[in-house]
Amino acid sequence: MNNARKNAEKSPVLTAIIVVLFSVAAFSLPVSFSGKTVPMALYYSVQIGVRALVSVICAIYAHRCGFGIFSHVKKTAVLPFTVAFLVCVNNFPFIGVFSGNVVYKSGESAIIFILYCLSVGVSEEFVFRGVILPLFLLKFEKNPRRDFLAALCSAALFSLCHLGNLFGGASIGETALQVGYTFLTGAMFGAVMIYSANVILPSFLHFVYDLGGLSLSYKVGILEGQAWDTATVIMTAVIGVAALVYFCVKLLKKNQSKYPR
Numbered sequence: 042m043n044n045a046r047k048n049a050e051k052s053p054v055l056t057a058i059i060v061v062l063f064s065v066a067a068f069s070l071p072v073s074f075s076g077k078t079v080p081m082a083l084y085y086s087v088q089i090g091v092r093a094l095v096s097v098i099c100a101i102y103a104h105r106c107g108f109g110i111f112s113h114v115k116k117t118a119v120l121p122f123t124v125a126f127l128v129c130v131n132n133f134p135f136i137g138v139f140s141g142n143v144v145y146k147s148g149e150s151a152i153i154f155i156l157y158c159l160s161v162g163v164s165e166e167f168v169f170r171g172v173i174l175p176l177f178l179l180k181f182e183k184n185p186r187r188d189f190l191a192a193l194c195s196a197a198l199f200s201l202c203h204l205g206n207l208f209g210g211a212s213i214g215e216t217a218l219q220v221g222y223t224f225l226t227g228a229m230f231g232a233v234m235i236y237s238a239n240v241i242l243p244s245f246l247h248f249v250y251d252l253g254g255l256s257l258s259y260k261v262g263i264l265e266g267q268a269w270d271t272a273t274v275i276m277t278a279v280i281g282v283a284a285l286v287y288f289c290v291k292l293l294k295k296n297q298s299k300y301p302r
Contacts (some may be wrong), residue, residue: 045105055177060099061175064168065088065205067095081261082150085157094166099167103240108175108301110167110240118237121291122246127230128284129246131277143257143266152171154263158255162248169199170234170243171229175301178235185252188235189292196227225285226250232288238300 068091103110110263137143177191184190200223206216230243237243256264 043105044109048107049176050179055178057173057195057198060168060172060202062101063201064095064164065202067091067165068076070203074171082153085153085261089156089160092160093229094141096164096167097165099172103167103171103175108171108299109238110151110175112238112300114237114239118233118239118242121233121236121288122242122286123245124287125233125246126249128229128280129250129253130225130286131253131280132250134257134264134266134273136270136273137266137268138264142270142272143264144269146263146265147264151263154256154261155252157247157261158251161251161255162246163244165199166230166234166240166244166247169195170230173198174231174234178301182249186293188232189289192228192231192235192292195231199227202222223282229284229288234301259261 044226089250100110134143174191174195177194178187180194181187181190195297200220201221204216206219211219225246230246232244234240234243256262257266257268
């Protein structure tokens, strides 16, 4: 057993906190600097590069710890992935686009935006589901509710990191809402990771979710308009509650997963 694995087993929570702080610092590139707005092309480029580097570092660390984050995906992961995929696809403003209430921002590059969303999804999943989640699985190794508790704890850290948006100009209400739904999506991504033991699946789901959600962001989005109509709210609530019940039942089963090995 190497030193990385020994330290992870000895102090999993402390290690998780250190990894989170390192990642938050790396991802915190300001949109404005000394009163001047950073050109979006530069912002995207630096973010993509930094997030790619963080992903590589996390993959190396996970390999050193023997977490096995690129395992062969089993058939038991298909249904959890499908349910999560429906939730993520629903985050797209389809109704707003079809009704004309949401339109494309002129001058914005869709390709750069897609690459940015991909870098966000991959980097954050490599951190929180590739490293943080297995650390909490080690923490709760002897608990019969290990998988459930680990998914919740990793999701809690993931959601709390979004409190930093308060310093970026977001309101308390917007930040509280983001903390809430990132906790739920983080737990969902964690469940998919536990049943697949392959970080590519939650990374793809996170990418799809952000592709829809960030498209209307006033900072980095490529769309503008009003996406939240009555039909969208009802559909989101129904799909969200159904997915929440499904994943809670799955994770509360007594049989523990074999991840991490």
